[in-house]
Amino acid sequence: MNAPQPRWAKYDKSDDLFGTTLRIFRYIGKYRYRIYAGIALSMIASMATLIAPQYLKTMTDLISDGVGGGYMDMKGILGCVTVLAALYSVVAVLRSISAVLIPSASEHNGNIMRKDLNRKISRIPLGFLDRLKIGDVMSRFTNDTDSIRRQSADSIANMLVALTMIVGSLAMMLYTEWRLAIVAVIPALCGFFVVMLIVRRSKKYFVRQARDLGKINTLIEETYYGIDVVDAYNGKGKVREEFVKINDDLYSSALKARFLSSMMPQIMGFISNIGYVVVCVAGSMMVLDG
Incomplete structure (x- = not known):
């Protein structure tokens, strides 16, 4: 039961x-x-x-x-x-x-x-x-x-502070020069959608990482407290095989989660640099046009 x-x-x-x-x-x-x-x-x-x-x-x-x-x-x-x-x-x-x-x-x-x-x-x-x-x-x-x-x-x-900064920055940019504000917002929106795609893909790996971490903690705790039973039934080999499998699963899920999450700062930095160049070019053209 x-x-x-x-x-x-x-x-x-x-x-x-x-x-x-x-x-x-x-x-x-x-x-x-x-x-x-x-x-x-x-x-x-x-x-x-x-x-x-x-x-x-x-x-x-x-x-x-x-x-x-x-x-x-x-x-x-x-x-x-x-x-x-x-x-x-x-x-x-x-x-x-x-x-x-x-x-x-x-x-x-x-x-x-x-x-x-x-x-x-x-x-x-x-x-x-x-x-x-x-x-x-x-x-x-x-x-x-x-x-x-x-x-x-x-x-x-x-999250709330970042939201305040985003809304406030957008308002100040529109107040200063609305055309440059639009030019600056377009790369930021592209970066936002790219990050959302990465987050959607990486979320399942973070869930797996938490699950595998719980499994490996479970195995270690039960083996530690029941080591006499493991020895009595000659179960060291089976426990070792199970540990290796869970450990490999944890390694795989943690690596994928870390890899995808570490991509976000790099992508945002790249898009930020592209946006900076675009704003500089657009601003220079506006200055030349008077």
Whole structure:
């Protein structure tokens, strides 16, 4: 008679990513307000970073006009320098505070989750646990819990900050020169679609990597605790063969996942350089045309 496999012992992907994210935030409890504050401060810092280039532009124009006209507006230049110094100081302070708030919330989340898992597993009948693989249970306590601890706040914060930078940068570019903004956005969109294709291909390998890691932890844990049984039944050869197979599967899935994910920075760098060249050429043509 076999016990049904619990949902947490499966490697299925979430059917509702947004709902899962909300559940994690509710689970964090009072510490989620630290994440909210950290995200808000990071977004404000990002907006201040976007405003700064406008003052750099004004200061450059003042210097250029002064060199060409023989009169340097030092008061205007000093005002731009003061504003820039204030903006970058505020950015440094806000990002420092955010760098403390968000990780502290993540660590508290991991602490609470480990305690809850410990209380939960103490209430599960021993006969039910005997039908599960020890290594898989241990993997949930260590690898998966640590992954949630690290990613629960950082990923959401980085995503929102990046979204703020994208929208803000696009707005500032359109405000400065809409034609160059369109030229700059086209390569970025191409890079986005290429990255989406890579992510779609690599996702299955990351799932396999997590599954194979759980299998190898399972085999090691059960072999370690049951080494006397393995010796008694002369099962070392079978265990070794099984370990080699799982290890090869883990190597294959991890290599493919790492290879595909490592392609993204290279491709984005290449597309960024292409976009930089295109913008320079388009800008030069606009200058020549007056």
